[in-house]
Amino acid sequence: xxxxxxxxxxxxxxxxxxxxxxxxxxxxxxxxxxxxxxxxxxxxxxxxxxxxxxxxxxxxxxxxxxxxxxxxxxxxxxxxxxxxxxxxxxxxxxxxxxxxxxxxxxxxxxxxxxxxxxxxxxxxxxxxxxxxxxxxxxxxxxxxxxxxxxxxxxxxxxxxxxxxxxxxxxxxxxxxxxxxxxxxxxxxxxxxxxxxxxxxxxxxxxxxxxxxxxxxxxxxxxxxxxxxxxxxxxxxxxxxxxxxxxxxxxxxxxxxxxxxxxxxxxxxxxxxxxxxxxxxxxxxxxxxxxxxxxxxxxxxxxxxxxxxxxxxxxxxxxxxxxxxxxxxxxxxxxxxxxxxxxxxxxxxxxxxxxxxxxxxxxxxxxxxxxxxxxxxxxxxxxxxxxxxxxxxxxxxxxxxxxxxxxxxxxxxxxxxxxxxxxxxxxxxxxxxxx
Amino acid sequence: xxxxxxxxxxxxxxxxxxxxxxxxxxxxxxxxxxxxxxxxxxxxxxxxxxxxxxxxxxxxxxxxxxxxxxxxxxxxxxxxxxxxxxxxxxxxxxxxxxxxxxxxxxxxxxxxxxxxxxxxxxxxxxxxxxxxxxxxxxxxxxxxxxxxxxxxxxxxxxxxxxxxxxxxxxxxxxxxxxxxxxxxxxxxxxxxxxxxxxxxxxxxxxxxxxxxxxxxxxxxxxxxxxxxxxxxxxxxxxxxxxxxxxxxxxxxxxxxxxxxxxxxxxxxxxxxxxxxxxxxxxxxxxxxxxxxxx
Numbered sequence: 001x002x003x004x005x006x007x008x009x010x011x012x013x014x015x016x017x018x019x020x021x022x023x024x025x026x027x028x029x030x031x032x033x034x035x036x037x038x039x040x041x042x043x044x045x046x047x048x049x050x051x052x053x054x055x056x057x058x059x060x061x062x063x064x065x066x067x068x069x070x071x072x073x074x075x076x077x078x079x080x081x082x083x084x085x086x087x088x089x090x091x092x093x094x095x096x097x098x099x100x101x102x103x104x105x106x107x108x109x110x111x112x113x114x115x116x117x118x119x120x121x122x123x124x125x126x127x128x129x130x131x132x133x134x135x136x137x138x139x140x141x142x143x144x145x146x147x148x149x150x151x152x153x154x155x156x157x158x159x160x161x162x163x164x165x166x167x168x169x170x171x172x173x174x175x176x177x178x179x180x181x182x183x184x185x186x187x188x189x190x191x192x193x194x195x196x197x198x199x200x201x202x203x204x205x206x207x208x209x210x211x212x213x214x215x216x217x218x219x220x221x222x223x224x225x226x227x228x229x230x231x232x233x234x235x236x237x238x239x240x241x242x243x244x245x246x247x248x249x250x251x252x253x254x255x256x257x258x259x260x261x262x263x264x265x266x267x268x269x270x271x272x273x274x275x276x277x278x279x280x281x282x283x284x285x286x287x288x289x290x291x292x293x294x295x296x297x298x299x300x301x302x303x304x305x306x307x308x309x310x311x312x313x314x315x316x317x318x319x320x321x322x323x324x325x326x327x328x329x330x331x332x333x334x335x336x337x338x339x340x341x342x343x344x345x346x347x348x349x350x351x352x353x354x355x356x357x358x359x360x361x362x363x364x365x366x367x368x369x370x371x372x373x374x375x376x377x378x379x380x381x382x383x384x385x386x387x388x389x390x391x392x393x394x395x396x397x398x399x400x401x402x403x404x405x406x407x408x409x410x411x412x413x414x415x416x417x418x419x420x421x422x423x424x425x426x427x428x429x430x431x432x433x434x
Numbered sequence: 435x436x437x438x439x440x441x442x443x444x445x446x447x448x449x450x451x452x453x454x455x456x457x458x459x460x461x462x463x464x465x466x467x468x469x470x471x472x473x474x475x476x477x478x479x480x481x482x483x484x485x486x487x488x489x490x491x492x493x494x495x496x497x498x499x500x501x502x503x504x505x506x507x508x509x510x511x512x513x514x515x516x517x518x519x520x521x522x523x524x525x526x527x528x529x530x531x532x533x534x535x536x537x538x539x540x541x542x543x544x545x546x547x548x549x550x551x552x553x554x555x556x557x558x559x560x561x562x563x564x565x566x567x568x569x570x571x572x573x574x575x576x577x578x579x580x581x582x583x584x585x586x587x588x589x590x591x592x593x594x595x596x597x598x599x600x601x602x603x604x605x606x607x608x609x610x611x612x613x614x615x616x617x618x619x620x621x622x623x624x625x626x627x628x629x630x631x632x633x634x635x636x637x638x639x640x641x642x643x644x645x646x647x648x649x650x651x652x653x654x655x656x657x658x659x660x661x662x663x664x665x666x667x668x669x670x671x672x673x674x675x676x677x678x679x680x681x682x683x684x685x686x687x688x689x690x691x692x693x694x695x696x697x698x699x700x701x702x703x704x705x706x707x708x709x710x711x712x713x714x715x716x717x718x719x720x721x722x723x724x725x726x727x728x
Contacts, residue, residue: 063692063693063694064692064693066695067692067693067695070480070481070695073481074481074482091479091480091695094479095479095480095481095483096483097481097483098481098483182567245585245586246585247585247673247675248673248675249673260567388694388696390693390694390695391690391694391696394689394694397673397675398501398674398675398677398678399677401585401586401675401676401677402676402677404586404676405586405587405588405676405677407677420501423495423499427495427696430477431477431478431479431484431486432479432484
C-alpha cells in the first residue's frame, strides 16, 4: 500500500512539470506590510495569465538576500529575479557575466519596452552609459521629512507648516523639547539622509566623478565645509537633546511610527507603515536645507531597490521575466503600488494616473517624494553609485556615532570617514578593473 | 600511573575504526580551513567571476588598519569577561542547584533552557529588555537614575553583549559543573565536616580542586565560544557600535564576508582568528593545565 502510494506520488512528481507553468523564482527583502504587497503582485500576475508562475521568496534584509543570491550563483542555483538595494548597484553592474541587462530581457521577450516611459531620475540610476537599462526600477524611495502633527500641536507649532530649513528644524525641535517631548528629531540611515541626499539637495558632490557615475576611480568628497557645518549643527542638536540618535540602518523608523520621535528624516516608504500602525496626525514635508547655500534645494537621491535578472536561465524563463516586468510597468499596476507603499512611481504614466485620481489631494504630502525627485537633476545630484558602498556606509555610521557621543569633532570624523572609505573604493577598483 | 592500553592484533583495524571520525574532521574542519587559507591569498569580486593571486596583500591591509588592531583589545576584554563571568556564575548556580533536593529537576531544566536559544534570538531578547523606550530593564535603570544608552555609551554596549553572551553560555557551563560536583565523593566532604571545616573551606579546599579538570575544559570551550560564536549577538544588538567599541574580531569576519561581500578580507581575518585560538589553546594546555589535578 505504502509502496503503491509512493509510486503514484513519484509519477505525479515527474509528470506535473510537463503540464505546469514555467516557474520563476523571485528573491526579495520586503517584510511586513511590504511583504504582503509583493505577494499580492505575484498573485495578481499569476492570475492574469497561464504560462508563468512567479514565486516570491523573502530572503531577509537587503544585504542578506544579496549574499544568499551570490552564494546561490556561485553554486549554480541563483534565482531568476533578485531584488538588490541601491547600495549594491555598483557591485551588480561590475558582475557582468552574472546578470542579464533588463533592456535585453525585455527585447528578447518581445515586450514593448520604452525606456522613456520610466521616471527619468529613477531609470537614470539603473542605466548604463550606453543607454541600456540594467535593472528594473521596482521600489525606489527617497528620503523625506516626516512629522507628527499631534506633537506639533502640543508644542504650539503650526501642524500644517513643517519646517523647511535646518535652522527651522532646530527651532521646532527646541519647542518640542520645551513641551516635554523626549525625542524631537531623529533620522534613519545617517549616511543616506544626512550626507548622500544632503549633498544632492545642496548640489554639492558626495564623491568625485559625479558621485561614482563617471567611473571606478571616484573618491569621496563629503568632508567639505558645508558637510562639516551640517554635521556640526546636528552634533549641537544632539548635545542639547534636540536630535536623538536611534541607531544604524532603519532602526529609527519604528521610533517615529510609535510616536516616540516627533520629527524624522527617512524613506518615503515609511508612509505605508505609518498609515497602518501610526496613531497620530501624520505630515510629510520636503527634506530641510540651508537657505544660504546657492542652488539649494536641488533634488534628492534615490534609495530602495531594483530588480536584477540573473544569468544562466532558459530562454522561456526569460520570456516570463519580461512578461512580469511588463505587467509591473502597466500604469494601473504601478500607480497602485505607488499609492499603497509610498515608493516612487516607476513610470510617468503611473504618476499621472495617481495625480488625476486626486490621490495626492486626498493624501497631502504623498507627492513630496515625487516632486523632490523630478526636479531638474544635475551631474552632482543624479545619485551615488559606488563600489563597496555597504562598507562605506558602515564606516560613516561608525565615525558619526563618535560625533554624537562627543568623542570626535565633526571635521575630524568626516575626514576619517572619507579616508577610510577611499581605501574601500581603491580596493573595489582593483578587484573590478577587468 | 600506568596507562591503559588496548592492543589490536591487526594493523589496519584501528585505522578503519577511526576512519569515520577522520573523515568528518577532514570534511568539516580541514577542508574549510584550507579554503579559508586559499581565499585569504586571493582578490576576487563578489560573484567570483575574476580572481587574482595577491599574496599577503589582504593581511597587510588588515594590519595597516588601526581600527582592526583596536578590535584585538575589544575582543580580549570581551572574551575575558565572557569566560570569567560565565564560569563563575555557572559555578555558583551549580553549587546551589547541587544542594537543592526538592524540585531539583525543575531548577536544572530552567537553567539548561537558554542553551537551546539561538545566539541571534538571545541578542534580540536582551536588546528588547534594554532598548529605549520600551525596554523593561532600561526603564527600571532610568527610574533608579542610570540613563541607559547602549547606542552611544560604549560601556553600556559592551555590558549588553557580555550579558547576552554569558546568559547563553551559562547553561552549558552549568551542566558540566553540576556533573563535576556530583562526581565528587561525599565521603571526602563528610570527613572534612567532621574535622570541623567550614563550608567555605570545604569548597576551596576540596570541591574546587577536584573540579579543576572540568573548569579547565570549560575555560577552553568558553574562550572558543567567545571568539567564534558570538557574532550573531553583536549583529542583533549593537552592530559593533557605538563607533567600533563592540566590534569584536568575529563580528568583523561575519560582517565583511556575509554583509559587505568582501570574501577574501573575511577569509584573511578568519585565518588570523584561527591562529589566535590555536595559540591560546596551546598556552592553556602548556601553562594552565599544570594547575589541573586529574
